[in-house]
Amino acid sequence: MLTEETLVQQLKEPDSRSKAFELLVNTYKQRLYWHIRRIVLDHDDADDVLQNAFIKVFKNIDGFKGDSKLYSWMYRIATNEALSFLRTKSKRLGLSDGALQDRMVESLQADVYFEGDAIQLKLQKAIATLPEKQKLIFNMKYFEELKYEEISEILETSVGGLKASYHLASKKIEAYLRQE
């Protein structure tokens, strides 16, 4: 199996770039897709953001110095792309971040690519009430099952801070579900 260093090296070489990029996309497409999808909720939006994220990775691979792991760097790009996509969307629609989150969750009921039941929809509503960072941490830990050390490298936050945020987020969601 190809090591990460070799893959990065091949991505930087013009002759092997195309093949290495295909390997990179095929290795990370599902993980990054679900990470983005949990932020933007809609499939078409997730598809746009995912493609933009991979294009950014491709265009900026020469600037990747290897200070962090490749997947952390890609996750960071995907997260930033998804968040700035939402910011642009809320500006375009003239909505506050909270109002946009409400609208996104409401749209899930009519989304053909959401087959969740009432409980799963309620869970999404609860997640939508969390502050941006807590939401990211909760999704990455609970659904994506990333290790705290991995999340710490992606979000550049201390492990202790992540644990506290995750605990807070879980309690808020539990309280929301109990109250509803």
Place this chain on the structure above:
Amino acid sequence: MEEFDKKDGFRAPEGYFGDFTSKLMDKLSEEGPAFPKKEGFTVPEGYFDGLHNNIRGSLDARETKVVRLNRYRKYYFAAAAVAAVVLLFFGINGQGTQEPTFEDLANSDIDAYFERYELGLSTYEIAEVIPVDELEINDIVDHGLEEEHIMIYLEDNIEDFEELNLEIDE
């Protein structure tokens, strides 16, 4: 009052406080939430299979295409370029057309631009490039603020208007 020895004899295990925070955080995060792990999101069939080709297509579309010119084509393009320049010279000269300037932009276009695109500047960075000291209130407010209007506002809204002892130029 009698002086007591402040030492009370209690002690904590070595390294206790060093590990305390991380132990507490571990304990907090061990308490698993009691809600479903399934989210209900799905994707169109075969979406992931075609993803690489879609990204490759988007990448190719964004990269500028370079068309190599054949030798004879150079002359066609040169002739067409000369003809275009002559036409432009006679067509535009005399009509007094000027290059568009910043003043030609409608305010709504400028507003729409700022609404749509992220500037990526903080308020401090914006303040650094805008000469705040040189700005007058009337540069920002659309309608000129006349002294008379200020007086009327103060008279209507201040209870003891006389106590302000304003010097009014008559």
